[in-house]
Amino acid sequence: MSVEDIEDLRLRFVFSYIQLITDVKYDKIKKFLDDSKQAEKLLDFFEQSDLTHLFVVLHPTGVFEIHTKFPEVFKFKAYYFIKKERGVIEKNTDWSTLNTLLSYGDMDKSPLHHFIAFVNTVLSPIILNEKNREDWPESLSEYIKRDLYNLQKKSAMVLARIEGKTHLAHPVGIEKIDTQEPISCHGDDVIGSLMYAIETAVVDWSAQINDILKQQSGQAIANGEFPLPNFEYEFWQQRMNCMQDIYQQLVHPKVKKMAVILEANRSAYANPFKEMFKRVVRAIVESETIVTFLTPLINYLNDLETVQFEELKPKIQPIVHLMALLWVNCEYYRSTDRIVILMTETCNLLIQLCRQYLDPTEIIKEEPDEGLIKINKSLDILRHFRDVVEDYRQNVKESCQEQNVEPAEWTFHSSWVFSRLNAFIERLEAIKASFWVYYHTLLDYSRLEKVEVHGVVGQTLTTRVSMVYDEYQEAYRKFTDTNMDCLSTEDTTFSTALSEFMKLFDHWDNRMSTIIVKAFLMSNTTLGAFKLPKILRSTSKEVHGKPPSSTAFHNMASEKCPFVHPTV
Structure with missing residues (x-):
């Protein structure tokens, strides 16, 4: 089937013109005509005397948009049909009459083209x-x-x-x-x-x-x-x-x-x-030469996006080697400014790949072991790139001297290239350190959920422990739910949130110390006194480095259980 099979000459006129200057297939036109609402909107233009403008926007996918007023925005080419006089155009209007009654053409999507x-x-x-x-x-x-x-x-x-x-x-x-x-x-x-x-x-x-x-x-x-x-x-x-x-x-x-x-x-x-x-001729030679020498490096760097980040380390040395070859063989790129720009952009690429691997919003929610493994692998790869660049300084100098080209060596300061990479590495180190601090602390406070104190004031102390635990849970939820990019060296939200979160532990540690000492002193039996430090040893060591009231505990044990704790 084709446009010639459309019975309504008015519709055939519209789509014949569009098909004449585009490669739109008839099946796309038929799909549009099968949509009764869209087809009716197009027919309204012919059958309503007050409608004088018709705009048909054709998407690259072959989808048609119908407008009877000038579209405020259209992202694709449009075709217009305008009545020269107000009135109704009947269904049986012949082709030559349609051509006389309508003005038609196409419009580019850009207003500048229209102008x-x-x-x-x-x-x-x-x-x-x-x-x-x-x-x-x-x-x-x-x-x-x-x-x-x-x-x-x-x-x-x-x-x-x-x-x-x-x-x-x-x-x-x-x-x-x-x-x-x-x-x-x-x-x-x-x-x-x-x-x-x-x-x-x-x-x-x-x-x-x-x-x-x-x-x-x-x-x-x-x-x-x-x-x-x-x-x-x-x-x-x-x-x-x-x-x-x-x-x-x-x-x-x-x-x-x-x-x-x-x-x-x-x-x-x-x-x-x-x-x-x-100048134009020289610029052409320069740009063509640089593009030729950059192409192998860019192709190799593009391939890195298909490699898992943790497997990236063996790929680092070839990257720097290609940069060295570019420096030695391309006279137009043998400039400190240009090689610094290229290396800085490569650092940006490694940082981007690392961010995708770690996921800035999820890394702090990782399990401690998994999170530390990812951080350590990332640090190893990033430091390796920095080390390889420094190692190649001497290799580049020797290669240039062999070929008698100047300048012979990379004289740029490391900070010109690695300033952002170093800041990113420092952020990873901070996250790594925080893993050890707050994850170990979190493990201690997570145990409080099952702690129950017996004795004369046991119920009261248990309630106070539960309050500390609930406060900890709420603070941890707020900290992990905060929408922050913990890997961004430009954003201080993570550093601020972590600092404020860690300050809360000082307050909770003091409260837990008071509870532990009171529970120990109020123990009814020697067995209870022995059990308390064992149950709470993690928290007590976190706070004091040794069980609370160790002198009182030692004296009590010496008096009541000399066979267990002999007097020294």
Whole structure:
């Protein structure tokens, strides 16, 4: 089946046009027509006289959206059908009549494209039509034409920048350059002369190219961001594409004729034009060379994302080796600034992989043994990368000396590369230390749930123990439920929360010490006195390092049980 099988000529007209300029399959159209609500919405446009606009938005997946008012936002290309006059269009309306009653076309998803199309196809023909300017003073006519040109130029430049390109706007009157004698470009009106327009274009182009060449891949790091090695590769890939695009514009026949005119008229801008062209060529060679040498390293780094982090250690040495080869063999990358940027981005990648492995919001909830194993493996891998880089300093120097290339060695300070990595390692060390402290403490306080004190005041003391346990449980719940990134070196929430949580243990330890001493002193039997330190030995050792009231306990045991505790 095809669009020709649609019985309603109105619907066939709409979808024939859409299918004519797209590759949408008929099964997508049929699926839309089978949806009675959507099809009815489309038919309303034809059958209701007050509806004059129809917009059909086509998704890349082949899904249609129907609007009878201009969509506030549409992310994909749209097709419009507008009634030239209000009224109802009947079902049996023939094809030629539909073509007469409707205006139709397509719209790009970008408002800028709409604006440029309006300027070039509507505004420009009106202004440039001499009949519309018959009564205008010549000076006004020239300045308005120049303003129109500037509007077109700036619009094209903005669009090119959005698309990642650089547009070199041609000077006014370049369309006549093929008929212009190179030596007769000066006019009586300097502002309106082709020579002036060419020289102005050279200045503008040179400024555009200089702005591009001033851009550095390390700017993101300077701005406090944490780019990955792919960012470095994409930067040079974009630089290469941009310079190649500019080169193609500079070798255009009309631009070559501009250079001939500048040279023939001995313009002061002839040499700057040549230098600008040379800078573009050098930039192409530089970027192409860097992309070529970066590709093996980037491919290897991309493969790391498919490897389990705990298995990453054997992959570290090849990474640094590829960096060393890049330094030795690529003259354009043999710069301290650039190798520091690449290593910093590699550190960011390792940190990101480590964060994915540990899970910042879950690591503090891990079981002590499992958490410590993960932390230790992470520390081992990160330190290994740092150590391998330091080891390669000497290897790089020797390789450069063998090939007689300068500069021969990595002279950067370690902190330039490892500042964030070192901070991340310190955070892991802090978490590791906290595992030993608060997890062991948590084990002690978790035992309080089953503690029951007997004796004269046993019930009262048991209640007080339960209160401590309940407070501990609530504090631990709040601490672990806090939405924090404990692996972020930029976020102090974890450090603050851990510090406040640990302060509570001092308060609970003092209360438990009081309870333990009172329970010991109020013991009715020697057997009870013996059992108490054994039951609570973990907590008592945590607080004091030895059982509470050891002197009183020793004296009591000596008096009542000399065969157990002989007097010394």
